[in-house]
Amino acid sequence: MKALIIGCGIGGPTTAMALREAGIDAKIFEAYPDTAESVGSFLNVASNGLDALRVLGAHRRVLSAGIPTPRMVMWSGTGKRLGEVANGLALDDGTVSHTILRADLYRIVRDEALSRGIKISYGKRLVSFDDTGDHVTARFEDGTEETGDILIAADGVHSRTRAQLDPSAPKARYSGLYSFGGLVHDPKFTGEPGVYNMVFGKRAFFGYTVAASGETWWFANLPRELGDVPADWKPVLVAAFRDDANFSAEVIERSEVALAVPIHDLPPLPTWHKGRVVLTGDAAHATSPSAGQGASMAVEDAVVLARCLREARDHRAAFARFENERRGRVEKVVAYSRTISNNKAAGPVARVFRDLMMPIFLKKLASQESLSWMYRHQVSL
Structure with a gap:
């Protein structure tokens, strides 16, 4: 069997590696002309995602490049400590969730795929595909095409493959938030290494953690009308955090602010697969970054899909089994x-109610069992 994988983010290379373990050849096609090593700021790889990477033998370099971040402490914009929850649950060997630069995670999984003989072609933006029943042909913007036995979409929340597979599928929905991130090395900005501090500010949300090296890794989520883009985001962000009882405004002032990204997720899709084509990762079930599960869900998908293709009698049965095994879990993550x-x-009134109820909510979440459905989930080949 030959698989064509559309997209070379995190899901594309991990899917190709999982397929290789299952005895299936795969080739990756990336729309952009170059690699994505400079794209994005940083992200969370939860303990369940690290466990899935371990199945592929690709976890060690991720652990080495990341910052262990097993805890989250919640604060109000007035400086009140609201409570604490786990950022993932430790694996049996003590491994905890890690925060890693997106560029590092991308580079690690891409290089791992290349080292295993998987071919990646760049500048291959999908235009259409043709499923004849016996095979599927992908056609690209540069006029080239490629034929394989199955086509796997790993092309993200705004997937072109999904639009071709089901033109009536729900579109990605805007969360109301723009996301920003940055790093700053200044001993003035201190914190306990390994702890995410999450601040529900008066006008926006701010999160940060401190690396052992002394760097402060921060991100911000700003409520904003979609498309309302200023010439310079930094003064807008600084103004949003100026009145909060923490150093968020000052950290942003001293940082190079990463590109603003509007946050989208996907409502449940009626169609995950048709014929020889299947959606995976964000193309099937994009989640906002608020639960820190996007990358982990993509890697879990990769492992499960490869196992289903190896064990099922044909691709149709494999795709149906894949959807049956994954849909309930990922839709729960998206909703959470x-x-x-x-x-x-939250607006001014909702913000007051939130800050009153948050401590009660966090006490319930403090129980490891309350989050085990998300973090204790294991996949296998």
Whole structure:
């Protein structure tokens, strides 16, 4: 079997590696002309995602490049400590969730795929595909085409493959938030290494952690009308955090602010697969970053899809089994993450209610069992 994988983010290379373990050849096609090593700021790889990477033998370099971040402490914009929850649950060997630069995670999984003989072609933006029943042909913007036995979409929340597979599928929905991130090395900005501090500010949400090296890694979520883009984001962000009882405004002033990204997720899709084509990762179930599960869900998908293709009698049965095994879990993650995002964009009245109820909510979440459905989930080849 030959698989064509559309997209070379995190899901594309990990899917190709999982397929290789299952005895299936795969080739990756990336729309952009170059690699994505300079794209994005940083992200969370939860303990369940690290466990899935371990199945592929690709976890060690991720652990080495990341910052262990097993805890999250929540604060109000007035400086009140609201409570604490785990950022993932430790694996049996003690491994905890890690925060890693997106560029590093991308580079690690891409290089791992290349080292295993997987070919990646750049400048291959999908235009259409043709499923004849016996095979599927992908056609690209540069006039080239490629034929394989199956086509796997790993091309993200705004997937072109999804639009071709089901033109009536729900579109990505805007969360009401723009996301920003940055790094600053200044001993003035201190914190306990390994702890995410999450601040529900008066006008926006701010999160940060401190590396052992002394760098402060921060991100911000700003409620904003989609498309309302200023010439310079920094003064807008500084003004949003100026009245909060923490150093968020000062950190942003001293940082180079990463590109603003509007946060989207996906409502449940009626169609995950048709014929020889299947959606995976953000193309099937994009989640907001609020639960820190986007990359982990993509890697879990990769492992499960490869196992289903190896064990099922044909691709149709494999795709159906894949959807049956994954749909309930990922839709629960998307809904959970969207709830958190909605709290970040709360108005003045909702903000007061949120800050009153948050300590009660966090006490319930403090139990490891309350989050085990997300973090204790294991996949296998």
